[in-house]
Amino acid sequence: MSGRWKNRPEGSEWGAHGADDELGRVNLITPEKVKQGIAEVKEGLTFCLSLPLDFPGGNILNVRRHPPRRRPTFLEDKPYINFPLHRLDAQNTDVVSDDEVTICLQYSTQWDALSHVGAFFDADGDGTDEKVYFNGFRAGEDVVGPESYDGEASDAEGFGANRLGIQNFARHGMQGRAVMIDLEAHVGRERVYVGHDRLMEIMEADGVTVERGDMVVFRTGFADEILSMNRTPSKERLENSCAVLDGRDEKLLQWVSESGAAALIADNYAVEGIPAQPKDGRRPMLPLHHHCLFKLGLPLAELWFLSELADWLRANGRNRFLLTAPPLRLPGAVGSPATPVATV
Structure with a gap:
């Protein structure tokens, strides 16, 4: 229990790093994890993991987001x-x-801040749901919008994430050891929802292990599809290309919790499949986002360019590397472009 909440979601990590924590799982990227990442540097080769920030082009992936x-x-x-x-x-x-x-801060290669996705949840324990974010931070108080949709306070001029903003990740650094899981190498570029069991098979086949504090990177080939369309993307093609994680798979969500991963990163849009697999009743539309951002405080990153790095790692029998990927130190933002660099 903290001053902001009496109830926390089942399986969440609210309060795990302190009542006022705004980093969540990023706390696991410790000096020791940075040193482990540095220890993976053998050749001194670097790989840019960002798409050109005017890709994918248009607003096919998200109608609200337009090119720079x-x-x-x-x-x-x-x-x-x-x-x-x-x-x-x-x-x-x-x-x-x-x-x-x-620029739309989440148009291309990006990080999601923990203020990107919250939920209706009875944090007060009074039988009424409130709009809350990770660690019980409140809509209308800690994340303020220019308009009130459900009775929370609003501020037309001062909107933004007063807490859980992207600047917290920037200040921390977002540098440490990362682990590549190459989904494309096993499923090609077919649209496949990858659940726990298939993911475990792929990791075992490639000798991949994830340890506490690692940033986990998924290569699907989606960014290559985007690049091949040269800023004129096909909606049908993008919606039917490449692997996505199955956010409805409870075993997969449990693995994310137990793995100790500090971040989930992918070259696709949203990391998880949109639309999510069908489920009856009251439910989140983006179950992996809900589990990671809202419950665990685990950041997500999307639309990274991973193929050159993934191909090099596979050719050299490796899957770990040093990742340096700070977002913009932009106070109040709920997401940010990134220019990540991998060093091997």
């Missing part, structure tokens, strides 16, 4: 691209270019 829009910065009415500073001072010899961008 770049433009020059302006001095009065003059764009600052190839700007000759002698226009300001005849003695200046510099030429300056400067630009800005409007």
Whole structure:
């Protein structure tokens, strides 16, 4: 029990790292895990794990999210691209270019903050559900929107995640040991919902083990599908391509809990399958997001570019590497682009 909640969801890790904790499983990325990651560096080779941030193109994957829009910065009415500073001072010899961008923070390669997905849950123990996030942080108090949908407080000008914002991950660093699970190598690019039993078979076949504090990375080939469509994605093709985790599989969710994984990362959209497998009754639409972000405080990351790294690891009989992947230190944001780097 904490000052924010009397009840916590069954199987959750609310309070596991303190009543005011905003990192969740990221706490498991300790100095020892960083040293374990560094110990995996044998060749000094680096791999960029980000898509170009204007991919996939359009808004097929998510109608709310649109490609970045770049433009020059302006001095009065003059764009600052190839700007000759002698226009300001005849003695200046510099030429300056400067630009800005409007970007959906979860459009392309990204991290989800713990404020990205909450749930209706009776945290007060009074028989009435509240809108809450990991560790009992409250909608309308800790995560504030510009509009109230269910009676919580709102702020049209000051909206954002006052708690559980993405800046917490940035400050922590998000560097440590990561483990690759190569789903594509076993199921190809067929649309397959991978549950616990199939995942265990794949991990056993490749000799993959996940230890407490590891960041777990799933290669499916989805990012390659995106790249091949060159910013003009096909909705039908994307919805029917590549493996996804089966968020309705209770054994899989239990494995996530017991594995001690510090993050789940994939090259696909959402890590889990959308739509989730059918289930009757009251339920989360995104069961893996619910389990990880809401219950465990375990961050998810999506749309990473993994094929070059995965191919190198397989060719060299390895599956572990050093991962350095901080998000933007942008206070109040519920997600962030990333430019992750793997070092082997």
